[in-house]
Amino acid sequence: MRIAISADTNQGLDSQVAQHFGRCPYFAFVDLEEREVKEVQLVENPFFTAHQPGQVPRFIQARNADVMLSGGMGGRAIQLFQQFGIQTATGASGTIREALERFVGGELRDAAPCAESVAHGHG
Numbered sequence: 521m522r523i524a525i526s527a528d529t530n531q532g533l534d535s536q537v538a539q540h541f542g543r544c545p546y547f548a549f550v551d552l553e554e555r556e557v558k559e560v561q562l563v564e565n566p567f568f569t570a571h572q573p574g575q576v577p578r579f580i581q582a583r584n585a586d587v588m589l590s591g592g593m594g595g596r597a598i599q600l601f602q603q604f605g606i607q608t609a610t611g612a613s614g615t616i617r618e619a620l621e622r623f624v625g626g627e628l629r630d631a632a633p634c635a636e637s638v639a640h641g642h643g
Contacts, residue, residue, distance in 0.1 A: 523550045523623065524585035525616050530562045533617040539591030542576045543568065548616045549583055555624050560616075577601050589619050595633035 526538035527546040538544030545568050551559040563583070567575050577600040580588055588601055589612045601608045608631035612619040622628045 521552045521586045522584055523552060523587040523589060523620065524548070524580045524583065525550065525588075525612065525619055526590040527562060527616060532560050532562065533557070533615065533620075535562065535616045537589070537591055537612045537614060537616060537619050539613075541588065541590035541593045542597065544590075547580065547583075549585065550616070550620060552620075552624070557620070573597075574600055577604060577606075581606060587623070589623055589628060593631065593633070598631045598633060601631075 525548040526541040526544035527535040527548045528538045528544060529535045530546050535546065535548055544565055546562045547565055549561045549563065550557060566579065573596050577597055581604045585606055587607045587609070589609050591612055592610050593608065598608050609623060609628040610631045612622070612628055619628065
């Protein structure tokens with residue numbers, strides 16, 4: 521399973537989870553087998569400074585992610601991920617390692633649009 525996680529820093533599993541997936545500087549791609557981390561790769565977000573709706577979900581899909589974890593994301597992005605067959609979960613925080621532990625432990629399972637997205641009619 522490949523899990524994508526929005527990241528504020530480039531420090532491997534010790535990177536901090538970004539609170540908005542589209543505006544994060546990095547994405548961590550973590551390959552898990554069972555519950556064991558096999559590989560961690562941090563990639564710069566090519567749309568960090570500006571992105572159009574759909575660009576970031578397509579980027580994550582092109583990197584073969586099965587799951588997208590973030591502190592928050594907009595409603596349109598959640599819908600696109602669902603169309604791509606990618607599970608989403610919001611509410612991630614702390615380090616990438618901590619977010620993975622919460623996901624594997626069943627604590628991170630659902631995604632809800634962030635307040636900013638709902639306020640702009642994207643919920």
